[in-house]
Amino acid sequence: MIQAVRGTNDILPQEVMRWRFLEEKARSVFGRYGYEEIRTPIFEETELFIRSVGETTDIVEKQMYTIPEEGGMGITLRPEATAPVVRSFLQHNLAHEDRVQKLFYIGPMFRHERPQKGRLRQFHQIGVEVLGSGHPSLDVEVIDLLSSFLSEMGLSGAHFKVNSVGCRVCKPKYGELLKESLKSKVHALCGNCQRRFEKNVLRVLDCKNEICQAALENIPLLPDVICQDCRNHFDQVELLLAELGVSFTLAPKLVRGLDYYTRTIFEVTHANLGAQDAIAAGGRYDHLVESLGGPSVCAVGFGMGMERMLLALQNELEGKILPVRPFLFLASLGEQAFQLNFLLQKELRKLSILSEIDYEAKSFKSQFRRANKLGVKYVLIRGEDEIARKVVKLKNMVSGMEEEVSAEHVVEIILSQIKNQLSKTNELTPPTPLK
RNA sequence: GCGGCUAUGGUGUAAUGGUAGCACGAGAGACUGUGGCUCUCUUAGUACGGGUUCGAAUCCCGUUAGUCGCCCCA
Structure with a gap:
């Protein structure tokens, strides 16, 4: 691979x-x-x-x-x-x-x-x-x-x-000064520093080797000689x-x-x-x-x-970065219900309401499981029964309460739910999934 | 560039040279249209290529990648 x-x-x-x-x-x-x-x-x-x-x-x-x-x-x-x-x-x-x-x-x-x-x-x-x-x-x-x-x-x-x-x-002057001071101790320095001594003597200063640091004792320091x-x-x-x-x-x-x-x-x-x-x-x-x-x-x-x-x-950013969570999940049973939800999702997107949908025609159970994991506030439920009666169900995932609303006006109803929540909490905080 | 260590399902981990197992995750299901818990089932792995051996996750070599130190640097 x-x-x-x-x-x-x-x-x-x-x-x-x-x-x-x-x-x-x-x-x-x-x-x-x-x-x-x-x-x-x-x-x-x-x-x-x-x-x-x-x-x-x-x-x-x-x-x-x-x-x-x-x-x-x-x-x-x-x-x-x-x-x-x-x-x-x-x-x-x-x-x-x-x-x-x-x-x-x-x-x-x-x-x-x-x-x-x-x-x-x-x-x-x-x-x-x-x-x-x-x-x-x-x-x-x-x-x-x-x-x-x-x-x-x-x-x-x-x-x-x-x-x-x-x-x-003064930078090159200091280099010369350093070379002069170290001249007698070159052989005591580590292998790297012997090379540095020739190539870039300033680098000897920050060598981690204790021997080299010892050799640097009593050596004039930059801030004192610039x-x-x-x-x-x-x-x-x-x-x-x-x-x-x-x-x-x-x-x-x-x-x-x-x-x-x-x-x-x-x-x-x-x-x-x-x-x-x-x-x-x-x-x-x-x-x-x-x-x-x-x-x-x-x-x-x-x-x-x-x-x-x-x-x-490390973990210090935790809590500062809020995961983006959809506000609601559009659950559907049957091809027609899916299509209606798919169209509805487009309307919601125009209003910047983030929703999730199941594309794979899975069971309601499976869709609800996913909705729960996503931590959505509401699940919109649409099956054949609802289509026939021109309604959808809205389930509040925190309270577990379900209500039936007109399919025609569902967008306004969702909007007012969001506004309602905004005025209550002053921010859109999605619920934590049930565990 | 040099030296050391490491590599097992998606993740975290077990397995004297002798049946690759566990947990978590993921998926499906448990009175057919509803979440959590629980339970059941399913899923998926020895990094790659050689070698030794009756037999290799395990030993050896190479490769790749990660990691630690050196060099250097953000």
């Missing part, structure tokens, strides 16, 4: 309800902060990612789904969305508009990695990008936005970590975050994998997730726009993994 390709998932109807809740909540919270949705293609020129994400990153080196095309480097299924958003920003000259662009996106991303829980080959991100200002208040706004979103989703236990990696002047401008920027970020009441931890050893980050970086982790514990991460990228051929425009943003978010939420 053909199955979904490794690392991809079907999202079945029940699960889709959770996804829609997440998406709709994001649109509403982000909208309140003045962010507008942008949709870019799911594939781009390969070169875009090479130039933005970084040539020597794992993403570019081995995780991209690239389709060769004549002339050029081919096209690539987007592994992240910051670069496409920046590309779109440049292509449509949004930089020329005299305002800060506040954008968000929702959609699938693709990375060819070994799948694990919370790590898929097609996964989904909700992300935010602010282009056009280097002001620290925007770093803070974006973090605050994320924090509000998480708490509005009802997620507890999220942990914010914040750091500054400096600008394009340049004065970066230091001032970071001070502002810390101050404003505290004033907004966003709780966070200073994580001086936090670094990020993507090359383009400058100054503020942050990560949100959650204990429900295991090894892939980051549900969202982001930071400032003040030179990406320029390096993609645009003007010198500062920017900041984050990406959030939707699958990881839903994992972290």
Whole structure:
């Protein structure tokens, strides 16, 4: 049997309800902060990612789904969305508009990695990008936005970590400093870190290995050695975050994998997730726009993994997502009765009244069983007897009472029942099925 | 990409190398036109492909998928 390709998932109807809740909540919270949705293609020129994400990153080196095309480097299924958003920003000259662009996106991303829980080959991100200002208040706004979103989703236990990696002047300087400090201890480091030492020395900082962490003792930390401008920027970020009441931890050893980050970086982790514990991460990228051929425009943003978010939420969405239940079930016995019910269903649909019907000519017993499982408030009963007398029966599934009503006026009667119920309970709450 | 573990009806689980069973679910029925409970019946499975063996769910190899850790990252 053909199955979904490794690392991809079907999202079945029940699960889709959770996804829609997440998406709709994001649109509403982000909208309140003045962010507008942008949709870019799911594939781009390969070169875009090479130039933005970084040539020597794992993403570019081995995780991209690239389709060769004549002339050029081919096209690539987007592994992240910051670069496409920046590309779109440049292509449509949004930089020329005299305002800060506040954008968000929702959609699938693709990375060819070994799948694990919370790590898929097609996964989904909700992300935010602010282009056009280097002001620290925007770093803070974006973090605050994320924090509000998480708490509005009802997620507890999220942990914010914040750091500054400096600008394009002091970031490389720090790398050299770190190399210098570690030089004598290289051989004590784990195998990975010996490689990192050569390739990307900053990554040694967040190695989980105890030996490496021990070697890092007494080493100068990023926030202490970044340049004065970066230091001032970071001070502002810390101050404003505290004033907004966003709780966070200073994580001086936090670094990020993507090359383009400058100054503020942050990560949100959650204990429900295991090894892939980051549900969202982001930071400032003040030179990406320029390096993609645009003007010198500062920017900041984050990406959030939707699958990881839903994992972290586990059962916390229960009760917040109401199942859609039909209001009534149309039971029929005989072909003619079915046809009348089928036509009636169309009338009900015009009035947005959700009903269910049995298409298989099953027994009344079976139809009632199903009606009960569906949790409908009423069953409309129509058999030969009722047809002959131009009536239908309406059975209240809660009280068990049955009444006969004129077939001609049944739609109005159902409508008035709904209105009646609305005025009583102020909402349409279907009964729970009998157990 | 590397290493470990796992794979039994739709779901959750049993079965020293010797009859694949149980629960839930689903379907039908129990004075022929009425829900729940109960009862009866039905349904459906050893992931795939090889091998060892008189005999394999069970042992071996490969594949696929999941999972955990590494790498990396959302």
